[in-house]
Amino acid sequence: MTFSFSSPQTIHFGRGQSQQAAAIAAGYGKTALLVHGANADRVQWLMKSCADAGLMTKTISCKSEPSLQAIEQALVQLGGFHPSVVVAVGGGSVMDFAKTLAALIPCDGSPIEYLEIVGTGRLLEHEPIPMIALPTTAGTGAEVTKNAVISVPERGLKVSLRDPRMIPQVAIVDPDLMQGAPKHVALCAGLDAITQVIEPYLSVKANPMTDALCLAAIPVGVRALRDVVEQDCPEGWDALAWVSTCGGLTLANAGLGAVHGFAGVIGGKTNAPHGEVCGALLPPVLESHLRHAEKGTDIHARLTWVMGHFDVYFGQAQKNAGLAGLRQWSIEMGLRGLNEIGLLTENHSEVAAAAATASSMKGNPFPLSENELMQILQAAK
Numbered sequence: 001m002t003f004s005f006s007s008p009q010t011i012h013f014g015r016g017q018s019q020q021a022a023a024i025a026a027g028y029g030k031t032a033l034l035v036h037g038a039n040a041d042r043v044q045w046l047m048k049s050c051a052d053a054g055l056m057t058k059t060i061s062c063k064s065e066p067s068l069q070a071i072e073q074a075l076v077q078l079g080g081f082h083p084s085v086v087v088a089v090g091g092g093s094v095m096d097f098a099k100t101l102a103a104l105i106p107c108d109g110s111p112i113e114y115l116e117i118v119g120t121g122r123l124l125e126h127e128p129i130p131m132i133a134l135p136t137t138a139g140t141g142a143e144v145t146k147n148a149v150i151s152v153p154e155r156g157l158k159v160s161l162r163d164p165r166m167i168p169q170v171a172i173v174d175p176d177l178m179q180g181a182p183k184h185v186a187l188c189a190g191l192d193a194i195t196q197v198i199e200p201y202l203s204v205k206a207n208p209m210t211d212a213l214c215l216a217a218i219p220v221g222v223r224a225l226r227d228v229v230e231q232d233c234p235e236g237w238d239a240l241a242w243v244s245t246c247g248g249l250t251l252a253n254a255g256l257g258a259v260h261g262f263a264g265v266i267g268g269k270t271n272a273p274h275g276e277v278c279g280a281l282l283p284p285v286l287e288s289h290l291r292h293a294e295k296g297t298d299i300h301a302r303l304t305w306v307m308g309h310f311d312v313y314f315g316q317a318q319k320n321a322g323l324a325g326l327r328q329w330s331i332e333m334g335l336r337g338l339n340e341i342g343l344l345t346e347n348h349s350e351v352a353a354a355a356a357t358a359s360s361m362k363g364n365p366f367p368l369s370e371n372e373l374m375q376i377l378q379a380a381k
Contacts, residue, residue, distance in 0.1 A: 001207075001210070003208070003209065003210075003253075004253070005210075005253050006146060006164055006167060006252055006253060007144060007165055007167065007196045007249055007252075008133075008143075008144055008168050008169060008170060008171045008377040009169045009170065010169070010170050010171070011144070011170075011171045011172075011173065011245065012170070012171070012172045012173070012174075013172075013173045013174075013241075013242065013245065014174065014176055014213045014238075015036055015174060015176045015238070015375070016174065016318060017155045017172050017173070017175065018134055018172050018174040018177055019049070020131060020172070021046060021049065021087060021134060021172055022049035022050045022052065022055065022185055022289070023044065023049075023051040023052070023053055024170055024172075025055060025085045025087050025132055026051060026054060026055055026204075027322040028084045028085035028104060028130050029083075029084020029085060030054065030055060030056060030084060031055065031056050031057070031064070031082075031084045031085075032050055032055045032056070032057045032058075032083050032084065032085050033057070033058050033078070033079075033081065033085075033086045033087070033098075033101065033102075033204045034046065034047065034057050034058070034059045034060075034061065034087050034089070034127075035049065035059075035060055035061075035062060035084040035086060035087070035089070035090070035094055035097055035098035035101065036059060036060075036061060036062070036088075036089050036163045037061065037062060037089075037090040037091065037093075037094050037136070038061060038062075038064075038091055038105050039093055040057070040061065042136075042186045043059075043089050046089060046134075047059070047085070049101055049127035050087075050188045050206055057243065058078065058081055058083070058353075060074055060077065060101075061305070062090065062093055062094045062097035062098075063210065064093065064095045064327070065149075065151055065158075065267075065271065065274075066097040066149075066150055066151065066209060067094075067098060067150065067151045067152070067153060067273045068112060068115070068118075068150055068151070068152050069153075070097070070098070071100050071101070071150060072111055073103070074097075074101060074353060075104060075105070075111065075244060078101075078105065079085050081105075082105055082106070082129070083105075083129060084129075084130070085129065085130050085131065086098050086101060086102040086129050086130070086131045086132070086145060087131070087134070088131065088132070088133050088134065088143075088168075089134045089136060089177070090134075090135070090136050090137075090139065091137040091139070091140065091185075091189070092134065092135075092140030092142045092149075092192075092274065092363075093140060093146070094136075095135065095140065095142035095143055095148075096149050096150070096317075097098070097148070098131060098133070099131065099142070099147075099148040099166050099168070100150060100161055100162075101129075101130075101264045102128045102129040102130075102131045102150045103124055103128040103129075103148070103161060103163060103165075103166050104161075104167070105128035105129055106124075106125075106127065106128065106129065106283065107124055107125055108125070109122055109125075112307075114161055115150060115159050115160070115161055116159050116160050116161075116359075117157065117159045118152050118155055118157060118159055119159075123163070123182035123305070124163050124165070128163070128165050128166055128243075128323065130169045131168040131169060131170075132168060132169065132170045132171075132172065133168040133170070133171045133172070134164045134172045134173075134174065134177060135173060135178070135241075135244070136172075136177045136178055136181075136349035137156070137181060137185060137186075137187065137189040137244075138175070138178050138186075138189055138190065138193055138228070138237065138240040138244040139185075139189025139190065139191075139192040139193045139196075139244055139248075139275050140189070140192060140196075140244070140248070140255070140274070140275075140361060141193070141196055141244050141245055141246070141248020141251065141252075142247065142248060142249040143168055143171040143172075143173065143248060143250070144162060144167065144168070144171050144196040144205075144245060144248035144249050144252060145166075145167065145251065146162060146165075146166045146167045146252055147160040147161060147162040147163075147166065148160065148161045148275075149264070150273075151267070151268060151271070152268070153209075153268075153271075154196070155268075156268050156269050157264075157265075157268040158265075158267050158268040159264075160359070165342060167252070171245065171332055173241050173242070173244075173245050174197070174241075175234070175237040175238050175241045178237050178240075178241055179232060179234060180232060180339075182192055182335065183229060183333070184334050186229050186232070187229045187276075187279070187330070187333050187334060188227050188273045188274075188275030188276045188278075188279060188335075189244070189274075189275050190221075190224075190225045190228055190229060190240055190275070190349065191225070191245050191275050191276075191330065191335070192244075192274060192275035192278045192279070193240055193244040193247055193277030194218070194222055194243065194247075194254070194282075194294070195259050195260075195278045195279075195282050195363040196247030196250070196260075197214045197217040197218050197221055197243060197246055197247045197248075197250060197261060198214070198218060198282070198286075198306055199251070199255075199257040199260060199360075199363065200214055200247070200250035200251050200253075200254035200255065200256065200298050200363070201214035201215070201218065201250070201254075201255065201302060202257060202289065202299065202303065202306070203255045203257055203261050203364075203365065203367050204255075204362075204363055204365055205254045205362075205363050206254045206256045207253065207254060209253065210249075210253050210254040210326065210331055212310065213246045213249055213250050213350025214246070214250055216246070217242070217243045217246040217247070218306060218309060219309050220239050220242070220243055221239070221240060221243035222309045222310060222312075222313050222314075223239070223309075223313055224237075224239035224240045224243065224287040224327075225240070225313075226238050226313065226371055229333055230333075231247045232325040246354055254363065255362060255363030256360040256363050257285070257360065257364040257365065257366045258279050258281075258285045258288070258355070258360075258361060258363070258368060258373075258376065259281045259282055259285045259360075259364050260278070260358075260360035261355045261358040261359075261360040261361035262277070262281050262285075262351065262355045262358075262373075262376070262377070263277045263278050263281065263360075264352045264355075264358055264360065265351050265355045265358060266338065266341075268345055269343060269347065269351065270343055271342075272336075272339050272341035272342065274312055276335060276336060276351065277338075278340065279330050279335050280330075280335065280336070280337050280338055280380045281319060281325055281338075281376065281380050282326075282339075283323040283324075283327045283379075283380075284375075284376045284379035284380050285376055286303070286306070286323060287306070287323060287350040287379070288368065288372060288375070288376055289365060289366065290303060290304055290307075292365075292366040293305075293365075293366075299365050301352055307320065307323070308322075309322070310323055310325065310326055311325075311334075314326040314329055320373075335336070337380060337381050338377065338380045338381045339381045343377075343381075345381070348374055348377045348378070349370075351377060352370050352373035352374050352377060353370065356370065356373060
């Protein structure tokens, strides 16, 4: 048995842990770049803490999913500022924006050169700037992953900047920063979180370390999803925050599957929230797996175990009712299908072809024909 497992140097988990962020940042030096979302008021507490800790800070806002143009503009805006540490507070987009800046500020090349697919995949010549990640959504797990997703709108694509050294040095996962999120944000993030512990568990690259995390996190995530979306329940947020971090750790080490193979392509075409795309695709992808899995195989046992949890929490404990129940509940909570988010039926063939070659598809437990990929898209519409 051989495998590798990558993770941050330190994960601080729990309510109130975010209050030590400035002190940790000060341990890296005297200057900090603070990356936040659209509303700077939400990080005033951290800016004050950094000032009290003796840090000189610059701030930069990530107002939407990071694009290549936004990265280029940010690097110009920073004007050669080379901070001792990058501190990110926000959702997955903020995390990806910050990781990209931390990686590219020390480098001399044009940002596009370092991107996969649209660039040359040029390697980072220098170590990224140390980073501290404070997620405000329980979904992407980007605080513990080694890549950043960047949109290239003129190409209709989302691609990655990827390097093992891009994993933040410190992840501070504090549910106090997450609770109270708008219902639709909580729904999309929560569906992403459970997808990202299910796909690594079913991946052809799963290993004993990722299995241990997935086995612990899947039942917790499926149970917590309702509590978070329907009730904004504190205990549910605590649980889902932990599941999200597990998802980041497992996808970074075992890969994903068809849901994410599709999601990157569809996100590039529609700019729909990533978690919403995942939520629409998860049931039909799992149904596709079930059609392929032979009884008595390991993957069939894994799928049956996963389905059992959906049956309990979304299928009124009726066997094989869970996926339909999850789909119906998600729609009732406001999830849109692929048609509603802007994916036209006439684009299905193009999307299927692009998804077939996506890096996430390499972890899928079964090879899927173009016809099967089209069936999944049709079922998720």
